[in-house]
Amino acid sequence: xxxxxxxxxxxxxxxxxxxxxxxxxxxxxxxxxxxxxxxxxxxxxxxxxxxxxxxxxxxxxxxxxxxxxxxxxxxxxxxxxxxxxxxxxxxxxxxxxxxxxxxxxxxxxxxxxxxxxxxxxxxxxxxxxxxxxxxxxxxxxxxxxxxxxxxxxxxxxxxxxxxxxxxxxxxxxxxxxxxxxxxxxxxxxxxxxxxxxxxxxxxxxxxxxxxxxxxxxxxxxxxxxxxxxxxxxxxxxxxxxxxxxxxxxxxxxxxxxxxxxxxxxxxxxxxxxxxxxxxxxxxxxxxxxxxxxxxxxxxxxxxxxxxxxxxxxxxxxxxxxxxxxxxxxxxxxxxxxxxxxxxxxxxxxxxxxxxxxxxxxxxxxxxxxxxxxxxxxxxxxxxxxxxxxxxxxxxxxxxxxxxxxxxxxxxxxxxxxxxxxxxxxxxxxxxxxxxxxxxxxxxxxxxxxxxxxxxxxxxxxxxxxxxxxxxxxxxxxxxxxxxxxxxxxxxxxxxxxxxxxxxxxxxxxxxxxxxxxxxxxxxxxxxxxxxxxxxxxxxxxxxxxxxxxxxxxxxxxxxxxxxxxxxxxxxxxxxxxxxxxxxxxxxxxxxxxxxxxxxxxxxxxxxxxxxxxxxxxxxxxxxxxxxxxxxxxxxxxxxxxxxxxxxxxxxxxxxxxxxxxxxx
Amino acid sequence: xxxxxxxxxxxxxxxxxxxxxxxxxxxxxxxxxxxxxxxxxxxxxxxxxxxxxxxxxxxxxxxxxxxxxxxxxxxxxxxxxxxxxxxxxxxxxxxxxxxxxxxxxxxxxxxxxxxxxxxxxxxxxxxxxxxxxxxxxxxxxxxxxxxxxxxxxxxxxxxxxxxxxxxxxxxxxxxxxxxxxxxxxxxxxxxxxxxxxxxxxxxxxxxxxxxxxxxxxxxxxxxxxxxxxxxxxxxxxxxxxxxxxxxxxxxxxxxxxxxxxxxxxxxxxxxxxxxxxxxxxxxxxxxxxxxxxxxxxxxxxxxxxxxxxxxxxxxxxxxxxxxxxxxxxx
Numbered sequence: 001x002x003x004x005x006x007x008x009x010x011x012x013x014x015x016x017x018x019x020x021x022x023x024x025x026x027x028x029x030x031x032x033x034x035x036x037x038x039x040x041x042x043x044x045x046x047x048x049x050x051x052x053x054x055x056x057x058x059x060x061x062x063x064x065x066x067x068x069x070x071x072x073x074x075x076x077x078x079x080x081x082x083x084x085x086x087x088x089x090x091x092x093x094x095x096x097x098x099x100x101x102x103x104x105x106x107x108x109x110x111x112x113x114x115x116x117x118x119x120x121x122x123x124x125x126x127x128x129x130x131x132x133x134x135x136x137x138x139x140x141x142x143x144x145x146x147x148x149x150x151x152x153x154x155x156x157x158x159x160x161x162x163x164x165x166x167x168x169x170x171x172x173x174x175x176x177x178x179x180x181x182x183x184x185x186x187x188x189x190x191x192x193x194x195x196x197x198x199x200x201x202x203x204x205x206x207x208x209x210x211x212x213x214x215x216x217x218x219x220x221x222x223x224x225x226x227x228x229x230x231x232x233x234x235x236x237x238x239x240x241x242x243x244x245x246x247x248x249x250x251x252x253x254x255x256x257x258x259x260x261x262x263x264x265x266x267x268x269x270x271x272x273x274x275x276x277x278x279x280x281x282x283x284x285x286x287x288x289x290x291x292x293x294x295x296x297x298x299x300x301x302x303x304x305x306x307x308x309x310x311x312x313x314x315x316x317x318x319x320x321x322x323x324x325x326x327x328x329x330x331x332x333x334x335x336x337x338x339x340x341x342x343x344x345x346x347x348x349x350x351x352x353x354x355x356x357x358x359x360x361x362x363x364x365x366x367x368x369x370x371x372x373x374x375x376x377x378x379x380x381x382x383x384x385x386x387x388x389x390x391x392x393x394x395x396x397x398x399x400x401x402x403x404x405x406x407x408x409x410x411x412x413x414x415x416x417x418x419x420x421x422x423x424x425x426x427x428x429x430x431x432x433x434x435x436x437x438x439x440x441x442x443x444x445x446x447x448x449x450x451x452x453x454x455x456x457x458x459x460x461x462x463x464x465x466x467x468x469x470x471x472x473x474x475x476x477x478x479x480x481x482x483x484x485x486x487x488x489x490x491x492x493x494x495x496x497x498x499x500x501x502x503x504x505x506x507x508x509x510x511x512x513x514x515x516x517x518x519x520x521x522x523x524x525x526x527x528x529x530x531x532x533x534x535x536x537x538x539x540x541x542x543x544x545x546x547x548x549x550x551x552x553x554x555x556x557x558x559x560x561x562x563x564x565x566x567x568x569x570x571x572x573x574x575x576x577x578x579x580x581x582x583x584x585x586x587x588x589x590x591x592x593x594x595x596x597x598x599x600x601x602x603x604x605x606x607x608x609x610x611x612x613x614x615x616x617x618x619x620x621x622x623x624x625x626x627x628x629x630x631x632x633x634x635x636x637x638x639x640x641x642x643x644x645x646x647x648x649x650x651x652x653x654x655x656x657x658x659x660x661x662x663x664x
Numbered sequence: 665x666x667x668x669x670x671x672x673x674x675x676x677x678x679x680x681x682x683x684x685x686x687x688x689x690x691x692x693x694x695x696x697x698x699x700x701x702x703x704x705x706x707x708x709x710x711x712x713x714x715x716x717x718x719x720x721x722x723x724x725x726x727x728x729x730x731x732x733x734x735x736x737x738x739x740x741x742x743x744x745x746x747x748x749x750x751x752x753x754x755x756x757x758x759x760x761x762x763x764x765x766x767x768x769x770x771x772x773x774x775x776x777x778x779x780x781x782x783x784x785x786x787x788x789x790x791x792x793x794x795x796x797x798x799x800x801x802x803x804x805x806x807x808x809x810x811x812x813x814x815x816x817x818x819x820x821x822x823x824x825x826x827x828x829x830x831x832x833x834x835x836x837x838x839x840x841x842x843x844x845x846x847x848x849x850x851x852x853x854x855x856x857x858x859x860x861x862x863x864x865x866x867x868x869x870x871x872x873x874x875x876x877x878x879x880x881x882x883x884x885x886x887x888x889x890x891x892x893x894x895x896x897x898x899x900x901x902x903x904x905x906x907x908x909x910x911x912x913x914x915x916x917x918x919x920x921x922x923x924x925x926x927x928x929x930x931x932x933x934x935x936x937x938x939x940x941x942x943x944x945x946x947x948x949x950x951x952x953x954x955x956x957x958x959x960x961x962x963x964x965x966x967x968x969x970x971x972x973x974x975x976x977x978x979x980x981x982x983x984x985x986x987x988x989x990x991x992x993x994x
């Protein structure tokens with residue numbers, strides 16, 4: 001007899017397909033040296049499979065193992081451990097290809113394939129990726145099924161069908177588990193590595209640096225409001241406050257991060273002050289930074305976030321994964337409070353430098369202007385002589401002076417930093433706020449999408465009678481920057497969306513394509529909210545479902561649908577396929593049983609008609625009826641007569657037989 | 665725990681379960697498998713799969729990745745659903761023990777078993793094997809009935825009981841092993857191993873000038889018959905086999921009229937087993953030569969004749985001859 005545990009040819013074909021499928025989503029992130037190994041091993045195995053080559057000599061295998069070990073070691077330093085693990089797994093199973101003869105070898109490869117394909121989710125969590133990985137899992141399972149087919153009857157397509165059936169049957173229980181299973185906090189902190197490439201605000205702001213952000217149409221975050229949306233000119237998403245200028249760049253001073261006493265504003269206090277409150281949920285893409293974005297002054301925020309004295313929100317860990325949080329913000333609340341230490345910080349300027357700007361400030365001060373009039377003077381200056389451009393001339397050295405008196409062209413960073421410089425030079429506390437302004441409204445689900453090119457810098461100035469006031473110097477030069485969608489505004493500017501050609505070409509901004517994009521965005525938003533960040537909604541969802549959760553209800557909810565699904569699967573597999581006997585055959589068999597009790601069982605091989613005549617000979621009473629049964633039966637079975645009346649006649653003839661047969 | 669001890673405990677446990685299971689099932693001729701008899705447990709691969717699920721769950725937890733959670737749950741559900749599929753791959757199969765075939769000691773005895781599917785259900789890769797013996801895989805797909813020969817090594821002459829049949833399946837994903845033991849109501853007779861040697865004295869050959877009889881032999885080609893274990897490989901019709909028509913043996917007939925007796929007393933220097941083996945050898949030789957032969961051993965006398973059934977009668981008598989310790993050396 002044949003040995004049972006060898007791999008059949010179909011399995012090899014399936015394995016090769018599976019391996020390619022599993023590696024494919026990682027192609028972007030894998031180090032380059034993997035590709036020659038992949039091509040060599042898969043190619044070699046393919047040649048073995050088609051019978052052209054033999055398995056490599058042990059020395060070749062050894063050389064490959066040593067070579068790839070060195071390559072792994074070389075990429076050991078610096079690389080993120082997660083990526084390295086994936087690399088290691090992939091190399092291992094590529095090399096295993098040249099070593100695979102038996103069922104056990106295939107199992108090792110397939111189990112690693114399950115693992116590697118799921119790790120793809122750590123790098124990409126989009127809907128297409130989820131669909132792709134689902135397909136990959138089905139294929140891996142088909143391969144596994146192929147491994148367990150018997151050699152003589154193995155088939156190429158049957159495993160795929162079987163695997164698809166298995167997954168369909170597993171799906172309901174998976175959904176239940178997904179909804180019910182408690183999401184645990186991480187057991188230990190993990191290095192997320194360079195999972196996703198990041199663009200976003202940086203923690204320094206230098207006037208004159210070319211803004212990277214306007215090149216990108218990537219989503220920064222998405223917001224959905226619970227009821228009303230704030231007006232367009234109020235959509236300033238505060239992220240980071242720059243309070244220190246070192247002559248070149250604006251930074252965050254270490255003191256600003258120190259915990260200090262400052263009044264938090266409660267929602268009730270804000271409501272009493274008749275300020276508009278907005279509740280909203282933010283899904284923030286990974287930034288690699290610790291700050292979160294919020295409108296104006298957050299009055300209600302999750303416990304995982306810390307409110308800073310400058311009313312920005314911070315977390316303890318840099319944001320390496322898409323994150324979701326709910327906030328309530330008060331817009332327009334008067335913040336009068338300013339401690340002496342804070343006042344000093346918001347007046348800080350480097351010693352010396354930018355002499356012409358200092359001079360200008362002195363000149364305005366000597367005119368005896370109040371703080372507000374002074375500010376208006378600056379904005380008036382911008383309005384009269386400055387131009388807004390995304391591609392300003394490069395600045396170096398005394399940047400404020402160069403911008404104010406020489407180039408006079410720039411974007412938000414330039415205007416904000418020189419305004420704050422001038423204000424501080426005149427003894428008016430001021431700070432730069434980095435964040436985003438605007439957001440595209442998706443009419444499909446009413447959410448706002450804030451993209452990287454909407455990154456913005458504006459200022460807040462402390463006026464003696466008004467407290468902190470938000471001022472956008474850029475709006476003085478280019479009021480449309482605030483009023484119009486950025487994409488319309490920047491469209492003619494060189495450098496805008498340089499990295500998003502489809503967007504730049506206007507492809508995604510016209511007609512039905514735009515509609516489609518909105519649809520897709522809305523889908524993505526739901527995906528983020530209900531799948532990727534399900535843990536934030538799980539509690540409320542379950543509460544809604546259970547009307548107050550209890551352990552018992554939870555268990556019941558888990559067990560009952562699970563049992564129902566499994567029961568259905570079992571019924572389908574075990575019972576239904578057994579009862580494929582046509583109902584006619586069944587009732588005929590019942591009649592036969594009855595006749596058998598009278599000693600007139602149908603002999604093996606005896607036709608129904610012969611049997612009927614034999615019975616008729618013994619019990620003349622039923623002769624007519626039983627022959628009628630046999631005749632109808634033959635008409636239905638063999639003449640292919642599909643008349644439903646025939647069936648009815650058959651059944652009534654059978655009934656007549658029963659009534660005419662002697663009871664025993 | 666040391667590995668050896670683990671293995672011992674495992675073996676013990678396995679034996680205990682088996683005995684318990686066999687006590688529950690009487691010796692049978694035909695049986696349909698149902699939940700009363702089918703046992704199911706995760707296989708080694710299944711336990712590895714659970715370990716994989718734990719790793720995936722850890723991935724989901726530590727990276728707070730709901731898609732990894734989702735994949736974990738999907739594969740866990742798959743694991744659970746597979747229980748039913750593996751079970752369904754055995755349940756409803758009817759096993760009929762048909763018959764055992766003769767063989768010589770040292771060869772493998774074949775037992776014929778028939779598997780039939782219930783209704784329209786399909787079964788794949790069901791493995792059957794005797795406690796000692798090679799496993800063989802059976803599929804019931806388009807064909808709802810399959811006959812297979814299961815081989816069991818036959819070391820000693822005499823009656824060979826088929827014993828316990830293990831029916832197991834790992835299908836569809838190898839995560840579970842569903843199995844059952846059946847005490848098969850089958851046995852066959854193992855002939856003594858023919859060992860060449862000695863000579864037949866002419867005195868025991870008689871010439872009868874009777875009518876010419878046709879006996880199976882090897883002189884004249886008579887036709888083809890299905891090859892069976894124990895037939896001379898020299899008679900295999902290789903041309904037929906090469907054409908893919910299966911294994912057939914050419915059968916020959918001889919025309920002769922002599923006969924000869926095989927007696928227990930021919931080789932007094934040999935012990936019982938060696939004597940039986942030599943008698944078996946000569947019986948086969950004479951059968952081949954087409955010389956009618958008879959057998960005289962203590963308690964049994966078989967008249968000279970030729971042919972398959974006669975040969976089997978002679979060999980059976982030799983096979984069932986009491987062993988030395990009970991009969992004693994003559």
